[in-house]
Amino acid sequence: MHLLAFDTSTEWCSAALWMDGRVIDAAVHAGQAHSRLLLPMVSSLLAEAGLTLGELDGIAFGRGPGSFTGVRIACGVAQGLALGASLPLLGVSTLEAMAEEADAEQVVTCLDARMNEIYAAVWRRDPSGWQAETEAMVCPPAVAPLPTASGYVGCGGAFAAYPEILARRYADLLTDIRPGLIPHARSIARLAAPRFRAGMAVPPEAAEPVYVRDKVALTIRERTMGTRPGGNTHGTGMSA
């Protein structure tokens, strides 16, 4: 099976090709330049592997959470490539991809969600794969989700954005902290391969980002009632 994977949910842009277990990949610190870098990166990986899009079995993308615009770039490009080459799509959680990237059995993944919040989840690996001990959520770093025991590895950009708060929050629950770890496309590809085999992929029109922060504005009614944004979010702002 041959898969293309990519992610643009953070300041990094990464892409990977999975070829029956063999992986080639690339990643650059893109800042805001994902739209310029992603497709050339994909093309050069395909050229390196001597493959065309038509020879792939599917495309996996980092579906979020992460930068709203970033996850849409990945999703939109994936939709376009898949529509044009008649391929199925599969979105993979960026937080799960970080757990996979961490090369550990128990992982706390935290991405910066801006507006003084983080996207976070707690993961444990069992024989069937990664189990979310707490589902992906958006919350202030001071109330980040806790593992039930110690011995976890903390990963992701939020550990660089909120080092003190998260250090205090996790105290001695973490054996290691890796702020530089990203939801790399090679991990997305590894997670996606068995799911493609299990028939979990969807047609391009059914592929969607998963933002986690879902309340992004107040309705007129909510404003007049003085509601604060509720649900699983605390933000009132418009961007991330």
Next chain:
Amino acid sequence: MLVLGIETSCDETGIALYDTERGLLAHALHSQVAMHAEYGGVVPELASRDHIRRAPRLIGKALADAGLEIGAVGAIAYTQGPGLAGALLAGASLAAGLGVALKVPVLGVHHLEGHLLSPLLAAPRPEFPFVALLVSGGHTQLMRVDGVGLYELLGETLDDAAGEAFDKTAQLLGLGYPGGPQVARAAETGDAYRYKLPRPMLNSGDLEFSFSGLKTAVLNLAKKEGPGATADIAASFQAAVVDVLAGKCLAALTRTGMDRLVVAGGVGANRALRARLDAEAGRHGFTVFYPPLDLCTDNGAMIAYAGALRLTAGAPSDGGFSVRPRWELAELEAVPVS
């Protein structure tokens, strides 16, 4: 050449297929108006989310309507700007991905150029050169158009756009969003002569517009007269806007010595405006052209069409993709068009 047009600059997802030999083959549209109405205006993040959700399905619908497969697409035109950055990026990403997969050129199109050239999609089509009145939710401009990319701004609004004035008036009168069609409907049963509203800058001697004072006048009037007067206020307001727009169009035609007027943008759908301009055309001996009614507001067809004109004139493909949320028409390059 079959061009796929993708428009996602604001709150409408527009997809169209334009063939340079056979004309417009299909166009599909999803309006987010109902979604944003709850929020009292366009929420940019929600707009972007909706575009990415709808666009692939709309492409499927347009292809089905035209009885074509995606492989038949020979080029892609997407709205590169101006507009909401996140919304533009949703369409640009999709366009760029499709372009790579289909190995076809991808071209970013200026949204206002799309509007400006949309009357050329109707029959009879205007020849260059002409004077264009662009009246939408975000713009009110008079332009001299000598060809594709040859745009000279003759005058524009100093404050609110005409469509914006309609929208705000609707809000003041409690008529809902978007306001243009609502005000127009209310005006049908109203007396346009009951209230004498100002005709801002009608006799200013230049081709500039101003609509914010009119809005204030409506506000004061609505407060004074109460809800019973809604239809008459709407009619009086519409008459004032139509007077100003028509007056400035005549002035622009006189100033440029041209005898062709092209009207584009959402307010161009307004019947009272069309009736007035048609009457003036008869009286003063010029011809007025409009886009097809369903192509006045944002749509994919105008983007496919503008893209097709530029691509057949040899415009190079963009390669990667980028958006330009702020982008002046005057920055466009001219292209020869046969």
